[in-house]
Amino acid sequence: MANYRAPLRDMQFVFDEVLDAYATLQSLPSQREFGNDLGGAILEEAAKVAENVFAPLNSSGDKQGCQYDPLTKTVKAPDGFRAAYKQFAEGGWTALACSPEFGGQGLPHVLNMMVEEMLCSANLSLGMYPGLTHGAINALTAHGTRELQEQYLPKLISGEWTGTMCLTEPQCGTDLGLIRTRAVGQTDGSYAISGTKIWITGGEHDLVDNILHLVLAKLPDAPDSVKGISLFLVPKVLNDGSRNPVFCGGLEHKMGIKGSSTCVMNFEGAQGWLIGEANQGLRCMFTMMNSARLMVGMQGLGIAQSAYQISLGFARERLQSRSLSGPKAADKPADPITVHPDVRRNLLRQKVMIEGCRALAYFTGLHQDVAHDHPDAEVCQQADDLVQLLTPVVKAFLTDEGFNCANSGLQVLGGSGYTEDWGIEQLVRDSRITMIYEGTNGIQALDLVGRKLGLGGGRAVRSYFALVDGWLKSNADSAYVDAVRSALVQLQQATQWVASEGLKDAEQAAAAATPYLRLFALTSLAWMWARMAVVAQDKLDQGSPETQFYGAKLKSADFFMARILTETDSLLAEVRAGKATLMAFSDEEFAA
Numbered sequence: 001m002a003n004y005r006a007p008l009r010d011m012q013f014v015f016d017e018v019l020d021a022y023a024t025l026q027s028l029p030s031q032r033e034f035g036n037d038l039g040g041a042i043l044e045e046a047a048k049v050a051e052n053v054f055a056p057l058n059s060s061g062d063k064q065g066c067q068y069d070p071l072t073k074t075v076k077a078p079d080g081f082r083a084a085y086k087q088f089a090e091g092g093w094t095a096l097a098c099s100p101e102f103g104g105q106g107l108p109h110v111l112n113m114m115v116e117e118m119l120c121s122a123n124l125s126l127g128m129y130p131g132l133t134h135g136a137i138n139a140l141t142a143h144g145t146r147e148l149q150e151q152y153l154p155k156l157i158s159g160e161w162t163g164t165m166c167l168t169e170p171q172c173g174t175d176l177g178l179i180r181t182r183a184v185g186q187t188d189g190s191y192a193i194s195g196t197k198i199w200i201t202g203g204e205h206d207l208v209d210n211i212l213h214l215v216l217a218k219l220p221d222a223p224d225s226v227k228g229i230s231l232f233l234v235p236k237v238l239n240d241g242s243r244n245p246v247f248c249g250g251l252e253h254k255m256g257i258k259g260s261s262t263c264v265m266n267f268e269g270a271q272g273w274l275i276g277e278a279n280q281g282l283r284c285m286f287t288m289m290n291s292a293r294l295m296v297g298m299q300g301l302g303i304a305q306s307a308y309q310i311s312l313g314f315a316r317e318r319l320q321s322r323s324l325s326g327p328k329a330a331d332k333p334a335d336p337i338t339v340h341p342d343v344r345r346n347l348l349r350q351k352v353m354i355e356g357c358r359a360l361a362y363f364t365g366l367h368q369d370v371a372h373d374h375p376d377a378e379v380c381q382q383a384d385d386l387v388q389l390l391t392p393v394v395k396a397f398l399t400d401e402g403f404n405c406a407n408s409g410l411q412v413l414g415g416s417g418y419t420e421d422w423g424i425e426q427l428v429r430d431s432r433i434t435m436i437y438e439g440t441n442g443i444q445a446l447d448l449v450g451r452k453l454g455l456g457g458g459r460a461v462r463s464y465f466a467l468v469d470g471w472l473k474s475n476a477d478s479a480y481v482d483a484v485r486s487a488l489v490q491l492q493q494a495t496q497w498v499a500s501e502g503l504k505d506a507e508q509a510a511a512a513a514t515p516y517l518r519l520f521a522l523t524s525l526a527w528m529w530a531r532m533a534v535v536a537q538d539k540l541d542q543g544s545p546e547t548q549f550y551g552a553k554l555k556s557a558d559f560f561m562a563r564i565l566t567e568t569d570s571l572l573a574e575v576r577a578g579k580a581t582l583m584a585f586s587d588e589e590f591a592a
């Protein structure tokens with residue numbers, strides 16, 4: 001199996017050269033000191049952690065999985081995970097983008113996303129333990145009382161404790177209005193939480209001594225819908241050292257991420273504290289979910305990068321058949337399979353999707369920092385609109401493509417991909433869940449058409465289109481303006497269709513949602529590729545010695561426009577096809 005190598009050069013290209021991120025970040029009061037030296041050094045160190053600490057445990061963690069002990073109701077993570085996590089936490093990585101007020105380093109969120117990408121390339125299962133904790137930190141920072149923050153944030157941020165998100169129950173996944181877990185007020189101001197949650201990531205494990213569960217539950221008099229959900233903090237171990245009655249009832253046996261514990265959690269009158277207002281739990285949870293969704297997008301990207309490295313390494317070594325244009329390795333019994341057009345198609349599809357997705361993700365992450373901290377309220381608002389609009393796109397498209405890239409990568413390996421020797425079948429299995437949790441990708445598409453297009457009466461989407469349009473106008477001489485313009489027009493036509501038909505009939509918008517999201521993503525990627533090509537061409541014109549790196553960027557942009565962006569035609573047609581052919585079937589007619 002190929003050893004993972006963090007794509008630092010490409011990360012730096014996107015971050016620094018294309019997005020000019022250091023300049024943007026230095027305009028924020030909290031990041032004035034954040035420069036190239038610091039950013040570069042942190043990324044290099046993170047790459048070492050990913051390559052040398054996380055990656056060596058990926059395959060063994062998959063094979064061994066987590067072990068549940070029914071007597072003690074405890075879970076043991078795979079061998080090596082506890083020590084690796086300890087090293088990670090002691091290195092300060094859990095605190096990277098957290099508030100300095102509670103011991104965090106206050107570095108940019110986008111930097112944290114970049115680190116996350118590397119960790120998830122190296123070992124998604126291990127990366128999930130600190131990953132989920134971040135959601136808990138965000139929710140507590142945004143909605144917790146000062147007392148709860150002071151009590152719990154420092155240890156979550158230092159990585160001494162981890163956090164969970166407890167939403168799902170047997171009868172309720174997407175539809176959180178169906179939650180049955182109950183919270184009953186106690187005389188001391190706390191609540192007794194009772195109920196069963198399922199599929200809880202990191203619900204129980206031996207990496208740390210305490211786990212803080214963020215739990216959605218209903219108060220006795222709550223409305224019987226999503227409007228009646230409240231959020232509670234429920235520690236595994238209470239302040240006095242006693243064990244709170246929240247126990248793991250078992251582990252799920254699952255397709256992938258076997259080193260990540262996925263637990264049934266039984267709350268047996270466990271003591272908890274309200275976070276935010278009563279019945280406002282969903283709003284608080286969305287604080288967690290928005291950044292968590294971007295992080296899941298990074299998981300997709302990370303896996304795609306790993307798969308690409310494995311499949312490229314294999315393809316360069318594997319000798320089969322001769323090139324159709326004559327032998328390329330005449331001294332060998334056959335040519336490497338990289339000579340064959342169809343293998344190149346699989347490899348290049350991965351390469352251009354990964355690099356385009358990376359640009360879109362960092363672009364979104366950078367705006368998250370601007371939204372948090374820019375001194376001008378209007379700029380904050382615009383950045384926040386953009387992040388809200390692009391979050392479902394990043395989550396769904398990057399995870400769809402994470403799986404697609406892993407799958408294409410496996411195809412490049414042929415039978416060797418299907419066996420366990422090269423580790424790519426694990427990536428196919430591991431990546432599949434990213435399309436499901438944190439809201440399925442179908443639900444992300446509904447979020448985009450149902451909520452985000454209407455944000456501020458269409459303000460968010462209008463301002464995004466204006467941003468792309470403004471770039472096209474000021475780069476009118478560059479190579480891909482026509483291609484991006486034409487995709488943008490198709491996206492605007494699709495948006496118009498969704499807005500007008502969706503207003504008359506919500507099922508029309510829902511029927512269009514998934515192809516619409518993909519059209520949105522491909523158009524955005526086309527813009528990113530056009531931007532990357534402009535930078536690459538400039539560098540070559542200025543005589544950069546990195547002719548291979550920048551030359552490959554131009555060829556990749558060509559590939560994207562000629563072989564991938566063409567999909568927008570069929571996506572627009574699918575959007576316009578509306579609900580008719582979907583809803584025409586009666587239940588009986590579904591039968592084979």
Ligand SMILES: Cc1cc2nc3c(=O)[nH]c(=O)nc-3n(C[C@H](O)[C@H](O)[C@H](O)COP(=O)(O)OP(=O)(O)OC[C@H]3O[C@@H](n4cnc5c(N)ncnc54)[C@H](O)[C@@H]3O)c2cc1C
Binds near residue numbers: 442
């Ligand atoms: C490994 C793993 C880890 C997980 N970790 C956590 C965790 O840490 N915390 C937690 O709370 N949960 C966790 N989950 C649960 C996960 O978030 C849910 O599986 C997910 O939200 C989908 O819910 P569901 O599986 O019940 O699917 P359902 O809600 O039953 O949906 C089934 C299908 O119907 C579609 N669907 C449902 N409603 C609609 C609708 N209104 N419109 C269109 N389509 C719809 C969905 O898109 C999906 O394709 C985890 C799950 C797994 C497998």
